[in-house]
Amino acid sequence: MKTNVVFDGGDLREKDRRHTVHGWTDYSRFVQEGPEILVEGDGVHVTDVNGHRLMDAMAGVWCVNVGYGRTEIVDAIAEQARRLPFANPFRATSSPPAAELSARLSKLAPGDLDHVLYSSGGSTANDAALRIVQRYFNTLGKPDKKGIVSRRNAYHGTTSASASLGGIDAIKAGFDVSRHGVHYLSGPYAYREAAGDGPEAYCDRLVEEFAELVERVGAERIGCFFAEPVMGMGGVLVPPPGYFRRICEICKANEILIVADEVVTGFGRLGEYMASDAVFEMSPDVISCAKGLTSGYLPLGATIISSRIMEVLRDPVAESGTFTHGFTYAEHPVCCAAALANIDIMEREGICGHVREMSGYFKARLESLLDFDIVGDVRGAGFMFAIESVADRETRALFPPEVDIGQRIAGHARHSGLIVRPGGHLNIFSPPLTMTRADVDFLTDTLSTSIRRTMDDLVREGLWRG
Ligand SMILES: Cc1ncc(COP(=O)(O)O)c(C=O)c1O
Structure with missing residues (x-):
């Protein structure tokens, strides 16, 4: 894929240093060194x-x-951009790549997760998951069941809502991140927090902490448990065996929806298209994914929702019949075409x-x-x-x-x-x-x-x- 284009590194660095606002960048160093x-x-x-x-x-x-x-992805992108670069995602309009991708993701997702709400990345996929949880319990007439259980060291993105789910306090500094309605539990950081306990005893302790929280706050005030199967940015923290199965059993018994943030763990990183159920027995109700969905060739996020939730959201007698959520660049046909070509490669090459x-x-x-x-x-x-x-x-x-x-x-x-x-x-x-x-x-x-x-x-x- 050599381009044979000659770039002027000094000029580019200077333009970028002066005019680009990069995320996750130490500006004291950036202004000196550039990108x-x-x-x-x-x-x-x-x-x-x-x-x-x-x-x-x-x-x-x-x-x-x-x-x-991967020229195969690049060609799929170019072909779709030539044919139809954009399709209005609202008011029941779609495009061939969006329809195909939704069906494909529904097959790859576990259980009855067979509806896909698109966005442009991981943070927005998590935002959408939160809105789904809110709308679900509002529609069921349980407006108080909105608390969110998250964990220390969790990372779920940097939109206002997804940042509030995050459990890494150091990265909230300087922003007004709301913690309203979010309950933070310990993350599974065995190296620092198991304190001599073996995996079983450590797991018991973490599960007990979750059970106590549900008891204290009240299940009627908790809407969802939001978790990365393996915490990524928080330090690649792998939970002890049985951890998610046991916590998710408590969730199921208390009508607490399980949202698996598979933005990192999805699409092969843990050897499965989605690891939350296949590896960790989470039986999630919602899965967010992004990143590996297109292998980063274009931005795309997907919030995959269970048919049980969708039945409630589609309730024709609900107060607001129209689903008043959506992003202009949601099921973008060119991004969906990139995802389809990416999944083709993943399947063909095992x-x-x-x-x-x-x-x-x-x-x-x-x-x-x-x-x-x-x-x-x-x-x-x-x-x-x-x-x-x-x-x-x-x-x-x-x-x-x-x-x-x-x-x-x-x-x-x-x-x-x-x-x-x-x-x-x-x-x-x-x-x-x-x-x-x-x-x-x-x-x-x-x-x-x-x-x-x-x-x-x-x-x-x-x-x-x-
Ligand atoms: C687990 C997890 N969730 C969400 C996000 C946010 O994704 P994005 O940067 O695409 O908004 C990330 C980003 O690294 C992530 O690691």
């Missing part, structure tokens, strides 16, 4: 404006699941099976990093993993935030041709799902060198005893 500019991608690699080829172990932002340079097969090797290679004194924990599943760095393995004490340990490791990796995500004391890996054994070796070997170099720097700078 990194990527110009091409192919397979698991991207190329920057200076011609450096890098393995992208973030798959963009957990999204380029089938890898870069991407989910590849993840299931390769995940054990990836995990084992990452676990070898525990030989380094600063690597406290390696955790994850499928093709989503994190390493947690510590200043002291015995006490699990963290480095002071200003050491920026994750960024140091990511910086060394970047110099050696590998993009990994830094996040405080974490480094997170969510590579394209097409990653081969040789790619795993490159990733882990490069990471190993980067950690060693980071440790040497820390000793040299007097920041760590060594």
